[in-house]
Structures are given as C-alpha cells and as structure tokens.
Amino acid sequence: MSTLEKHFFSDPTVLVNGALRALTLTNPSLAFDEPNKIIYRRPDSFKGEAKVSIISGGGSGHEPGFAGFVGKGLLTAGVAGTIFASPSAEQVRRAVLGRVPTEKGVMVITMNYTGDVLNFGMAAEKAKAGGVATEFHAIGDDVGVGREKGGKVGRRGIGGGIMVLKIIGALAEQGGSLDQVYKLAQQVCNNLVSVGSSMEHVHVPGRGPMESLMPLGDIEVGMGIHNEPGSQTVRADLPDLIKLMLAQLLDPSDKDRHYVNIQKSDKVVLFVNNLGGVSMLEIGGIVAELVKQLKSTYSITPVRVIAGTFLTSLNGLGFSASLLRLEDTGLGSGKSMLELLDFPAEAYGWAAPIATSTWEADNSSTFDSKHTTTSDPKKSNLTLDPAQAQKALEAGLKQVISVEAEVTRYDTIVGDGDCGIGLKRGAEAVLKELSSGSMPTDAVAYLNKLVPVVEENMDGTSGAIYAIFLNALAAGVRKQDTGSEKKMDAKTWSAALEAALQDLKKYTPAAPGDRTLMDALFPFVETLRDTGDVKKASEKAREGAEATKGMKASLGRQSMLGRRMNGEIPDPGAWGLQEFLTGFAGAL
Template sequence: MQTKHFFSDPNHLVLTALNALTITNPSLAYDREHKVIFRRPDASATPKVSIISGGGSGHEPAFAGFVGKGMLTASAAGSIFASPSAEQVRTAAMHRVETKKGVFIITMNYTGDVLHFGMAAEKARAAGIKTEFYAIGDDVGVGRKKSGKVGRRGLAGGILILKIVGALAEKGGSLEEVYRLAKLTNENLVTLGSSLEHVHVPGRDLPEETVPADQVEVGMGIHNEAGSHRIKATLVELVQTMLLQLLDPNDADRAYIATKPEDQFVLLINNLGSVSVLELAGITDEVVRQLGRDYKIKPVRVIQGTFLTSLNGLGFSVSLLKLVDTGLGAGKSMLELIDAPAEAVGWAAPIQTATWENRSDAPVDTLTVKSDEEKPSNLKVDPAVLKKVLSAGLKRLIAAEPLITRYDTVVGDGDCGAGLKRGAEAILALLEGTTLTDDAVRTVNEIVNVVEHSMDGTSGAIYAIFLNALAHGLRTQDQGSATPVTVETWAAALTSSIAALGKYTPAQVGDRTLVDALVPFCTTLAESKDVKAAARAAEKGTESTKHLRASLGRSVYVGSEEEWLGKVPDPGAYGLSEFLTGLAEAV
C-alpha cells in the first residue's frame, strides 16, 4: 500500500485541488466557503437546464472536473470520501446556477449523498425552483441480494450518464427529458471494479484491512468497500471473471442488462488512481479481446482513462453501456451525446481558444433567488396553541434522551439521543425566544432552518427532508385567502411528506427505523383525524421494532441480535414516538 503523500492535511489538499480547476479551466469559478465549482455566468448564452452533481473528494476528476460546457453546471465537494452537506448543494442549486429552465441534481447512490443531495433538491423545490433528483447506481459487484433496498452503488459508468445528460442540456433538452434520459441510461449500464489493494487517505492511520499480496478483490468499491470475493488470478482470468459478472444472463443476482447480437455498446475502462497508463492500455486490450471472442461484442466506442478514482487505488473498473433509442430525435442519440463536445478538464475534449481569450478573474455576484419560504401564506394557526403542543412534545423528547442513548448504545453508535436532544433544544429555544406568527408555512420553515443547522447525521437529514416537504405540502393547500389550518390540512401535508421522503431513503415500515413510528402516525391521522389515536399508532409501531431485524442503518452490523432482539426498540422510532405522545397529550 502506498502511504507516502505530498500533503499531510487532507482538508487543505481538497481546497487547493478545487482551486486548481479554475486555473486549468478559466470558464470556471470557485465558491471556497461551500466548496462549489461552477460555470461562470455567460449573459449571451441561451438558458438551459442546470445540472449539479458532486460527492466526496478523493474521486478526482469526479466530480468537479466535469464542470464545464457540455457537461455539469456545478459540483459540490465534501471532504475525502464524505458527502458534501445539504447546505453546500443548496447553495449550488439556488445561488450558483441558472434556474429558469430547471435544475437537475444527480449524484451517486450512497446513503449520505442521496440524503444530503435529496435534502437540497427538496429545498430548491420548496423555493419554487423546478427540480429533479436522481441517484446513479451501476455497480454489479454487490448483487441484488446483498444490496437489498439500498440498490446498486454508483461507479465510473455514472460518468457516461453525466456526459450524456450534460450534452442533452447543452442542446436545449428540457428538465423532464434530461431526467428520463438519466434513468434510461442507468437502466442499460453496468460497471465492475477490481483492485489489488486498499487505498490510503493522507493524514490518516494505516487501515487494518488489506488485500493479500497474491490476491485481487473483485467488486471493491471506491471507498475501500468489500466486493464479491477475492481471487488469485492472472489478468486474463480476472477479466474473464469480471465480464462474466457484467454479462452473464443466467446470474439472477447480477443480470441487470439483457443483450442481443445486434446490440451496440460503449466501453469505458477507468483507472482507480494508481494503475500506470501502460498497464491500463494492456487491460483495455484484454477486455476488448475477450468481449469479441466470448460475447461477440465489438464496442462502437472505447474510452480509456481516469474518470472516477479512489485516491491512489491500485485497480480499474470496466463499464458497458448498451445503446438504446432515446426517443429524442436526430442529434440526441446516446452515441451522439457521448461524442458531443465538452469543455471539462476531466473529459477528453480540450479547452477552446476562445475560452482562454475570454478569461476573467472578476468576482461573480451571488445570484438571488426569491424563495417561496419568504413568501407569506394564507394558512393560519393559533401561535399560542402551536407553541404549547410543540413545546410539550419537545420537552418529553428531551427528557427521554438518556433512555434513547442507552438503546442506541446497544444497537447503534450511541449518538441518536444526543442528536435528537440537540435538535429539540434548538427548536424549543426558537419557540421560547421568538414571537411566532399565525402563518403556518412560515413557522414550519423557521423550524426547518433550525433543524438543518442543529441536527447532523442521517436522522438530521431525514428530518430536514421531511419538514421541507411538509412546508411544501402545506403551501400547496393555500387557496389564496385566509384559511385556518385543520387536522385535515396537517394530515394531507404529512401524507405528501411521507411520499417525498420515500424518494431519498428506501426505509419502509418493518425496516426497524424511525419510519416505523412516523408512517403509522401520519396514516392514522389521515384516516381518523385524531391526534391521540395517531400517537398511539406511533407508539405501537415503535414497540413492534423490538421484534424486527434491522435491514437498514448501523443496527445491521453493530452488536449481537441476541442482546437486543425482543428487548430494545429502534432508538430513532422511540424518540419520535415520545415527541408525538407529548404533542398529543397537549392537544
């Protein structure tokens, strides 16, 4: 494992690497505070759909390296192997790109990225910006059985999706067309990576797990995640194994695309970071040879290079995209969109002379978007009553923190109680220190702002997405004249919030998460219009989690089931149920 680096401070490394993109491509600008790379505004350009991507650093040139004409409009970067925050992505979507034709937020299918990018998408949508979200999943290394509800991981094949949708947006494609094409391309895309060794992050200790010197890990992810298995193999044998996982129609766990003799393919050979150019070329030769010999596939395009890395990963990935009809007409086939020019340093096309001649170091003014959050609504509540019931629920949740923490120490990492308490105390401080208005939407948005700034982790993202969607669900019921908010109004908004949350997490009732309390509450409230009955349903749902095996979250792999099965409820569900019970008792 290569552990020597020129940089010892990973944070400094990320910031300087991002700034370097503006040096090598003068059409770009850099928001250092939010770690956002974006295209400089061009007043003469025709408005188009803006495409925003991003993810953890360490995967260069992805994702900021693909910002430029013909590809992405902006990209948000996290620290090494960590998702950027929702605030970073929201800033990109609402203040760094044009929004007239809509915004397409697209990231790789990893939990943190989906939640944070999804939260930003809901925030942009709530602000009145036409927004679509999509998570790329092209990996076959972890099959259907193991990946379960989470789905396929996003790997290098996803760069082909970014290239295709970027070209379509540049040609004037609508937001709906861009979204549909991303989905269609992903449905015809498979990728598999293999690596000789784990990677080392600058400034960190050596990892305990390594790959034995005489073995290769098939299916290793881009963050050192385990693959399907390890083998002792020559390159020829390794490629045979990989192509079988990619194309075997009899492998029900991994057969994501069906092939016919007339099908055409694009092949992408990607360097995970430390394979020499010489070896990568030899790998490409072997892959193409075996595709023709064993599968009668002669790719119409072979793209070789470094597109999505894993720092200094000593491995490569193979992606195959089956070309299908886009239904978009001349000039907008998958192949034409891949071949379309792009001015991004991570892609193969060079930067044009005119771009250098028009370079500018002038600061870029922040775009101002008038958010729907700032607009008053006609949905009226009694501020005193709202403060009373919310405060009762929050105080009950705060009092339950020791027990929530004890539960989470057994089945999780012990931070659930502290996170919920921190958020509850912050909202309570808002209620006690602010004179609430009778505007229901404005009040919910104020609470959303507090949650986004005080709660982190997965639960913070889930609550923020849900509450953003709740504000949007309320506003859709505004009829233009002063209307009191009823139980029916809240129930309808909560129902739409559940649907919105489902876009960003696969969690459902029975998965042993806070959803086991949240969904029964919302469903019962919609059916009975009785808050107390809804709270009892949440409590019953929470109690049921004691007997459920976890399928999502840290409980999947933390602790022994014998220690808690039948005894300990899901901590997140318990905390939410305590809040809802306190709220119901105060009604």
C-alpha cells in the same frame, strides 16, 4: 509505512481546497466558492438561451469526479465534501439556489451512496420548496454487489456513472428540457452495468496508519470506490480476471447481477476507468484484453471504447469496466446516446477527444511495405567477402555474448542493469541474420541488411547509438565509392569509420573522457586511421575501456552518481564494445 501511506499533503482540508482551486486555473470559465466547496460555471460562460443546470458531486478523493466535470457541455456545478464524505445538504442547497441558472430547472444527480443521496436529495427538496423546478436522480451501475446484498439500497454508483453525466450534460447544452434530461438519466442507468477490481485498499491523506493491507496476489472483484468489499477475493492472471468480470456484466444465468440484457446484436460502449493508481501502460493492456474477450466470447464489438481516469479512489490500484447498451432516446437527430456521448465538452476530467466523424470513418486502411518512404538503396561498387566478414563478425558477436554476465554486473552497479542484456540480444539477432546465408557482396547492401536487425533488437541509449553509427557507416562507405568496382580494405574502412564517427557526434556530445562507449570507439577509429592495423586498433580500444575505471561520468545515468568510480568498474558500454572489437580482430 507502506507506499500507500505516503502523501505530499498531511492536511486534507488544505489538499481538497487546493485541488478545487486548481480547476479554475486550468479552465478560466470556472469559479470557486471555497467556503462551500463549489466549482461552478461563470455566468459569462452561458451564451444564448437558458439551459437546464446540472449539479453533481460527492466526497473528494474521486478526482476528476465530480468537480472536474464542470464545464460547457457537461456539469454546471460540482459540490465537494471532504475525502470520501458527502458534502452537506446546505452546500448543495447553496449550489442550487446561488451558483447556477435556474430558469429552465435544475437536475441534481449523484452516485447511489447513502450520504450523497440524503444530502443531495434534501437540497433538491429545499429547492423545489423554494419554487425551483428540480429533479433528483441517484446513479447506480455497479453489479459487483448483486441484488441480494444490495437489497433495498440498490446498485452502487461507480465509474460508468460518468457516462450518465456526460450524456445528460450534452442534452442540456443542446437545449433539452428538465423532463427530458431527467428521463434520459434514468434510461442510461437502466442500460448500464459496471464492475471494478482492485489489488489494494487505499490510504486517506491525514489519517493514521492503515490497519491492514491486502495480501500480495489478492484481487478484490467488485470493490467499491471507498474501499468497500466486493463479491469475492480471487487470485488470477489478467485474462482470468477479465473473464470473471465480463461474466458478472453479461451472463444471463447470474440472476443476482443480470441487470441489463445485452445481446451480440446490440450496439455497446466499453468504458474503462482507472481507479487512480494503475499505470497507463497497464490500462492499455487491460483495454486490449477486454475487447479481445468481448469479441471472442460474446461476439460483441464495441462501437466506442473510452478509457482513462474518470472516477478514482485516490490512488486505488484497480480499474472498473462498464458496458452501455445504446438505446433509442426518442429525442431526434443529434440526441442519440452515442451522439450525446461524442458531443464536445470543455471539462478537465473528460478525456475522450475522438470525434464522431473519426469513429464513423472507414477505419480499415493501413500502410504496408508498398507505401514505405524509402526505396531500395542504390547499389555501390564497393565489395567485400561475405564469408570473411561473417567469420570476423561471428567471433566478435560471440565474444559479446560470452561476457554478458560481466557487463550486466558492471551496469547493475553503475547504471540500470540492462546494458549486457541489450548487447547480447543485439548480438544474437545479428548472428541469426548472418546464418541466413543470403548476405550480399555489396559492402553498402551488407551493412544495410544488419542495420534493421540492430534497430529492432537493441533498445535503450546504446541501441540508438549503435543504430545511428551503423547507418552512418553505410553512408560513409558509400562516400568512398568512386564509380569503379573496388574491394574494401583497411584504408577504405578507416575513411568510412571516420565519416560515421563525425555523423554520430551530431547526435551525442559524448567524447573520450566522458566514461561512455566513445572511450573505446574513438581510439579504435583513430588507430585504424593511423596504422591500418585492426588488431592494434582493437588493443587501443581495450586500453580506452580500461581507462574508464577511474573516470567520473559526464553523461547518462552514471553522471547522476556525481562521483568517480572506485577504479574497478569500467563503463559497461565501452567494455562491451572492446570485447566485440577484440573478438573481431582476433578472427582476421
């Protein structure tokens, strides 16, 4: 069984009804007609004059589309079918005639798929026959399947169609007439192009095993939102994939797909839709690459960039990109395509909260180094020998680098495997800083030059602990400044280290016996305090690290194992620290 076939629900009916019911829990202005799978605005949510009602819908599995867009400023009702199947004409008819206001008419709008067009269209005709002013429109924005293959059916409706719903929903909320809403839907579609790509087909909950999966590395360009094939299968990195997708959207020489003639002088909205299974981290990278290529290849800078999860294919491992050319609506102030797109909506699925005023503000200012909240640190009267310090530090840091593989092996067994790499990365960065030849004699300033290097190059929990400790050590050294010039010695360092250790305890409960780097740090600091001997202190640090081999971890990922180690694996953090201290002490 592939991961695509793993679901928390095995009964699709229970799943669909539960998901629809949840919308009323996240938005109290909505109600749920369960037998007909209709989400609709409660009558009390309408205030003031009557407005055109907008009804959309389609198969489930595309969440938040379509019921997730029901709410003030967007849809009046959404009708759901089973997964990837259109609702029946009777369901839609009940929505039109029983679940929405009809005084100003009803706009029935869905995506351009045969089942949806037939069933929503039939309901629209029934409503008209019953005396309700009704218009019907099928959204087509996909260019992945061109004119030749699309034939008389026309373009499929995919992610960009959500912008159509958003724009006409805002117009209806502002009192637009049925005729205006209908014509605007057509106008937006005529200026809209979209294309999707996916790395995998999706599995529908409650169905048997999938017959086939896409080969690793294949990307279907133009895949629809129900696993339908696209224009081609490619193997490409992201920049090349984006290049191909933008060509399908914008290349005027591709007569099969050139539906909208977008020029660099046009104002354009970029709309990026997650098909459900792409991490938001990757969606961010995709958005950045799309904007980069739009600017560099086509000299187009979008006036809006909207990204999120709007119309999915269950957990589809893909995304779609849409471009909307903004055109004058002729509807007057406050009702341009852009203003309607920005108009507030109270709908679960509309994830574009940036206000018009923010987009139109002067967004060129930045903070630079002149605006930093910290001034140059005050000089201290405590000095050290940079050459001697460099010799000892280099020895310790090189020792850490030399045992990276060993520490990584330990951490791979008991943790997430990144401790050795993190220590090595930090050590190499500090070595580079030391080799710059510009280290000060002021002990506080010396430490303050190394702290940012650790902060910027060591990540994870260990990196944070080292950065906090070194900052606290700099503060601890400053506490030893009596106002008279003095050279740092073992006693002064010991007092500063103790102060730093006390500060560190504010941020972590870790103590000796918890199987952490504290098992090496505490004995080092305590022995240095008692003896003033760095080598004896480093030996105690090694003994502390050795003792972690049989300990049960109380903190961090290791504690999740819930057992003692087998007596052979020390705590990776403690081991890495004692290696540094051993090398450091040996060079003094």
